[in-house]
Amino acid sequence: MTTASAASAGPLQGVRVIELGQLIAGPFCGKTLADFGAEVIKIEPPGKGDPLRKWRMLKNGNSVWWEVQSRNKQSVTLDLTQPEGQDILRALVKEADVLIENFRPGKMEEWGLGYEALKTINPRLVMARISGYGQDGPYCNRPGFGVIAESMGGLRYLTAEPGRVPVRVGVSIGDTLAALHGVIGILMALYHRDKGEKRAAGEGQVIDIALYESVFNCMESLLPEYSAFNAVREAAGSALPGIVPSNAYPCRDGWILIGGNGDGIFKRLMKAVGRDDFAASPEMASNDGRVKHVADIDGAITVWTKAHDKADALKILDAHDVPSGAIYSIADIAADAQYKAREMILNITTRDGYQVDVPGIVPKLSATPGGIRNTAPRLGEDTEAVLQRAGLKPETIADLRARGVI
Numbered sequence: 001m002t003t004a005s006a007a008s009a010g011p012l013q014g015v016r017v018i019e020l021g022q023l024i025a026g027p028f029c030g031k032t033l034a035d036f037g038a039e040v041i042k043i044e045p046p047g048k049g050d051p052l053r054k055w056r057m058l059k060n061g062n063s064v065w066w067e068v069q070s071r072n073k074q075s076v077t078l079d080l081t082q083p084e085g086q087d088i089l090r091a092l093v094k095e096a097d098v099l100i101e102n103f104r105p106g107k108m109e110e111w112g113l114g115y116e117a118l119k120t121i122n123p124r125l126v127m128a129r130i131s132g133y134g135q136d137g138p139y140c141n142r143p144g145f146g147v148i149a150e151s152m153g154g155l156r157y158l159t160a161e162p163g164r165v166p167v168r169v170g171v172s173i174g175d176t177l178a179a180l181h182g183v184i185g186i187l188m189a190l191y192h193r194d195k196g197e198k199r200a201a202g203e204g205q206v207i208d209i210a211l212y213e214s215v216f217n218c219m220e221s222l223l224p225e226y227s228a229f230n231a232v233r234e235a236a237g238s239a240l241p242g243i244v245p246s247n248a249y250p251c252r253d254g255w256i257l258i259g260g261n262g263d264g265i266f267k268r269l270m271k272a273v274g275r276d277d278f279a280a281s282p283e284m285a286s287n288d289g290r291v292k293h294v295a296d297i298d299g300a301i302t303v304w305t306k307a308h309d310k311a312d313a314l315k316i317l318d319a320h321d322v323p324s325g326a327i328y329s330i331a332d333i334a335a336d337a338q339y340k341a342r343e344m345i346l347n348i349t350t351r352d353g354y355q356v357d358v359p360g361i362v363p364k365l366s367a368t369p370g371g372i373r374n375t376a377p378r379l380g381e382d383t384e385a386v387l388q389r390a391g392l393k394p395e396t397i398a399d400l401r402a403r404g405v406i
Contacts, residue, residue, distance in 0.1 A: 010037020011368040015190065017098040018043065018089070019073065020080070022050045024146065024172050025130045025211065026102035027069050028179035033098070033186065034072035035361050035370040041092065041386055042070060042377070046077040046404055049379040060352045067350055068358045070376035076387070077380035077406050084405045086111050091390045093122050098186055102130040105140045115206050126189040126204040128182045134210035144211055146174030153215025154222055160235035178214040182207060244290040245269070245297050248327070249305040251313050258301065259323040261287060272320040273304035350375050380406070 015038040019030035027042070027050065034040040044050050050070070055063050079085040090113075093099065099118065101108055108114050108129075115127045129135055132144010150156045150173060151166075160166040185207035193202055225231045233241060238248035238257075245260045260269035263286055270279035278300065283289040290297060305313055310326055317324040326332065334357065339345050344360040361370040383406050387397050400406045 009368070010035070010370050011365065012036045012038040015039065015097045016095060017041065017100065018092055018096045019100045021100050021102040021130065023052050023055075023102075024069075024175035025178045025182070025209075026100050026128075027052065028176055029100050029128065029130065029182040029186070030073065031069055031071065032179065032183045035372075036365075036368075037370065038098075040073040041096075041382070042073045042075050043078050043080070043089070044075055044379060046079055046380065046406060049075075049077075053379070059354060059356070062352070064356055067348065067356055067376045071348075071358070071372050072374050073377060074382035074386060075377035075380055076383045078383075079405050080111055080113070082405050084400065086113060088387065088390070088392070088400075088406070089113060090118070090121055091392075092386070093118050093125060095390070096122065096125060097190065098126045098128065100128045100130070100182065100186075104143065105129075105131050105135045119204065122204070124193060124202055124204050126186055126193065126207065128186050128207040128209065130178050130182055130209045130211070132211050134213065135206075135208045146172045146176075146178070146211055149174035149178070149211030149215050152212040154219045155215050158233065158235050161237040162235055164235075166235065174211050174215050177218060178209050178211045181214045181217070182209045185209060239294075239298075242287075242291055244287060244294045245301060247298055247301075249298075249301050251305045251308055251310045253309050255327055256305065256310050256313055257325055257327060258317065260301075261290075263287070265322055266290065268320045269301070269317070269322045272316055272322060273301055275300050346372060348372060348375055351378050 012033055015033070017030060017033055017038050017040045019026060019040050019042045021027050021030065030040045030042065042050070050066075052069055053062055053066050056065050057063065078088055080089060109117075115125075115129075118125055118127065131140070132149060133139040133142060147156075147168065150169070153174065155169070155173070156166045158166075159169055189205050189207055193204055222233055225233065240246035240261070243261045245258065245266070248255045248257050258269065260266050266284065267279040270276065278284055278297065281289075284293060284297070308316070314324055314326065328336070333339055334345060342360070342364075344362075345357050346360050347355055347357050349355050358372075361372075383401075384394075384397055387406070388394070392400075397406065
């Protein structure tokens with residue numbers, strides 16, 4: 001395994017981020033910025049912390065997921081429901097570039113911490129606001145989790161075998177898509193503030209990210225097809241409707257995926273499975289013609305895959321330069337040479353002293369790569385250092401701690 005070591009400073013060195021988010025969307029956004037050098041100060045409720053600390057499988061009382069989601073961050077405990085906690089956040093905002101929050105719309109304003117208030121303290125502040133339905137509109141005050149966004153965004157309608165119950169894709173993809181859209185928005189806002197030709201005197205702005213919109217943004221041709229043809233794309237299991245052939249096919253010892261939908265690839269695929277007649281067919285030479293014969297094409301491929309083990313089938317397909325692959329479990333991923341060669345499996349030593357593998361850094365930058373500079377923090381371990389830097393005296397910090405503000 002690759003051992004994570006001190007990385008380069010990263011392209012975001014010098015960018016200071018305050019992360020108020022909890023669970024997935026806001027923290028994944030902060031994690032991505034932190035991986036590339038941003039100083040991320042994670043604000044957590046005193047005594048409790050981010051609920052993600054206790055989600056899924058725990059080791060030594062803490063979630064191993066936490067080691068991924070909060071690496072490279074500092075943890076500061078702060079009760080934002082108390083006026084003194086709000087004042088401390090205002091002090092931190094003065095020196096911040098970015099603030100990330102994923103509360104329900106209106107909560108920050110209730111605390112006196114909305115963007116209009118914060119920009120009077122720091123006009124350069126970029127504020128990323130992640131919520132279920134966005135900051136306005138008739139649904140904005142509804143509670144919204146990623147699973148609901150996946151449903152409203154059109155994804156859950158498609159994730160099923162025809163006629164069967166729609167299923168979850170297996171991870172919180174709605175939250176992650178929102179987080180990545182948040183990262184994109186933050187980077188664009190920082191560019192506009194600092195380098196854009198039409199920047200308004202270096203001012204910050206608000207990035208309004210709705211979970212359902214982030215999912216909908218990835219729904220490809222659903223809307224134009226409905227608009228132009230009144231066509232509603234239905235669930236199609238493992239197939240890619242209207243793009244042929246692209247599907248999962250059964251071998252003697254399991255399933256493989258084959259993407260043979262390019263015109264040249266299709267010909268090579270048909271030769272690999274012994275159907276030179278399909279390879280030579282003028283009607284199947286382009287995708288629109290193949291769509292009309294999808295049952296015949298999938299049937300021919302299935303006959304061939306059923307006669308092979310997965311490894312043999314993939315070896316033959318690779319020899320014919322046909323995109324194909326096994327369906328990986330995490331055990332397959334952990335053992336895969338490509339993942340290791342690309343440093344996508346990193347071994348770290350946690351604050352508690354145990355070793356654990358975590359995903360590597362994405363994307364890969366040639367000159368200013370990201371990295372794991374610090375493992376995930378214990379709850380509140382950076383509180384005193386951060387608050388002293390913000391100008392609070394040690395005796396003030398001690399008093400605030402005694403009263404549960406920090």
